[in-house]
Amino acid sequence: MEPVKPVAGERAAEPLTEYVQRVSRRARAFDRRRPLVWDLHLTGFWVLAALIDASGGWRNVAHEPDVPAGLVVALSLALSVPLLWRRSHPHAALLVTLPAALVNAWSGAALQAALLQLLLVHHIALRLPLRNLWWAVALVTAPACVAVARYGDGTGSWNQQIGSQLLSVGVAALIGITVRSRRDYTGALEDRARRLETERDQQLRLAAAAERARIAREMHDIIGHNLSVITGLADGGRYAAAKSPERAAQALDAIATTSRQALSELRRLLDVLRDEDQDGVQAAELAPQPALTDLDRLLDGVRKAGLPVRTTVKGRPTLPEGRQLTVYRVIQEALTNTLKHAGPDATAHIGLSYETGGAVTLTVTDTGRGGPAPGPSEGRGLPGMRERTSLYGGTLEAGPRPGPERGWRVHLHLPEEPPQ
Numbered sequence: 001m002e003p004v005k006p007v008a009g010e011r012a013a014e015p016l017t018e019y020v021q022r023v024s025r026r027a028r029a030f031d032r033r034r035p036l037v038w039d040l041h042l043t044g045f046w047v048l049a050a051l052i053d054a055s056g057g058w059r060n061v062a063h064e065p066d067v068p069a070g071l072v073v074a075l076s077l078a079l080s081v082p083l084l085w086r087r088s089h090p091h092a093a094l095l096v097t098l099p100a101a102l103v104n105a106w107s108g109a110a111l112q113a114a115l116l117q118l119l120l121v122h123h124i125a126l127r128l129p130l131r132n133l134w135w136a137v138a139l140v141t142a143p144a145c146v147a148v149a150r151y152g153d154g155t156g157s158w159n160q161q162i163g164s165q166l167l168s169v170g171v172a173a174l175i176g177i178t179v180r181s182r183r184d185y186t187g188a189l190e191d192r193a194r195r196l197e198t199e200r201d202q203q204l205r206l207a208a209a210a211e212r213a214r215i216a217r218e219m220h221d222i223i224g225h226n227l228s229v230i231t232g233l234a235d236g237g238r239y240a241a242a243k244s245p246e247r248a249a250q251a252l253d254a255i256a257t258t259s260r261q262a263l264s265e266l267r268r269l270l271d272v273l274r275d276e277d278q279d280g281v282q283a284a285e286l287a288p289q290p291a292l293t294d295l296d297r298l299l300d301g302v303r304k305a306g307l308p309v310r311t312t313v314k315g316r317p318t319l320p321e322g323r324q325l326t327v328y329r330v331i332q333e334a335l336t337n338t339l340k341h342a343g344p345d346a347t348a349h350i351g352l353s354y355e356t357g358g359a360v361t362l363t364v365t366d367t368g369r370g371g372p373a374p375g376p377s378e379g380r381g382l383p384g385m386r387e388r389t390s391l392y393g394g395t396l397e398a399g400p401r402p403g404p405e406r407g408w409r410v411h412l413h414l415p416e417e418p419p420q
Contacts, residue, residue: 035087043084050076050113057112063151064108072109075100079113083120090123091132098139105143106150114143118172125176133173140169217329217384229258232305232339254304261301291324292317295331299350302335308347309335315354323414326388327352327362330396333385334364334410342368342407357416364410365401389414 031038054076059065078100082093101114117140124136144165299309346368353361389396394414401409
């Protein structure tokens with residue numbers, strides 16, 4: 001596990017604290033991989049301590065020093081060996097030690113190994129539902145009650161003996177509850193951190209997908225429109241080359257201008273995708289997105305491509321940049337479709353009506369061949385227009401004009417901006 005790197009401005013931990021934390025992390029990791037190793041070591045330590053006490057030290061506190069040595073050894077093993085299952089089955093281990101604890105109290109041996117029951121109480125509080133503590137307290141207190149009933153006040157009053165036992169049990173349980181609360185709190189923090197990381201990754205993926213969709217729309221609008229204009233100019237220049245070389249030269253000039261404009265717009269769009277901070281490269285100067293003030297230049301290019309366009313404007317344009325870009329792109333896409341599909345001798349009309357509160361109504365019609373509405377998988381033009389419109393809660397209708405009129409109609413309505 002790699003050490004956590006300190007965040008700038010955050011106070012670094014003391015070297016001793018870092019060392020202790022590193023050692024404890026390694027110990028916990030080893031214990032998770034091989035829990036039996038630690039269980040055997042701890043159980044072996046306490047079994048050895050119990051047998052050392054059974055070798056003679058137990059007589060210093062015993063009520064009956066003449067208890068047989070075989071019984072003392074058996075009681076010591078019965079009180080210490082069940083610690084091997086203290087983590088997996090603490091309640092069962094406590095039940096196993098209960099007969100030995102009762103015999104220990106009744107016989108008067110008063111072995112110190114009986115205190116190992118407190119370690120089992122600690123693990124019950126640490127690992128089992130807290131309602132099990134009531135049974136654990138009763139089981140651990142029962143030997144103290146037996147000792148008081150059999151030997152009276154030989155080693156102190158009954159309330160002192162039972163009170164001391166209850167206090168020890170309470171401290172062991174409290175330590176277990178504290179460790180458990182800290183462990184649950186740490187686990188909750190780690191789970192929250194994992195969920196936040198997952199949410200962050202999802203947000204990044206969603207943002208990347210949205211950016212890819214936006215760039216795809218922009219590239220479609222730029223490339224589709226300009227290539228349609230270039231195609232129209234090239235067709236017109238080819239027909240005019242034989243009869244009017246001057247008109248052909250004008251068409252070639254318009255093709256060159258439109259191509260340079262398309263390349264410039266694509267370059268600005270692709271510059272956004274560069275890593276501006278890499279190798280000290282300065283950020284490219286980006287031109288603003290097209291707005292309604294650029295509409296005349298768009299219409300000039302379309303007219304040069306051979307499509308006559310009339311405009312009707314009502315009201316004053318007071319739209320924010322985002323709405324202006326939406327209206328501009330819808331006009332651009334509608335005229336591009338007219339250039340592609342309307343056929344020769346087609347004309348187009350643009351009707352713009354600006355209303356109060358940022359509302360706007362746009363109608364683009366042409367007198368071309370018309371045709372059925374395209375399917376959902378045919379191109380990105382209409383889906384892109386609908387996506388732009390939905391950003392502002394507007395509506396977009398696109399389809400053939402009702403008979404007896406011919407051609408195609410695109411109708412856009414953006415409602416008023418909500419109050420801030």
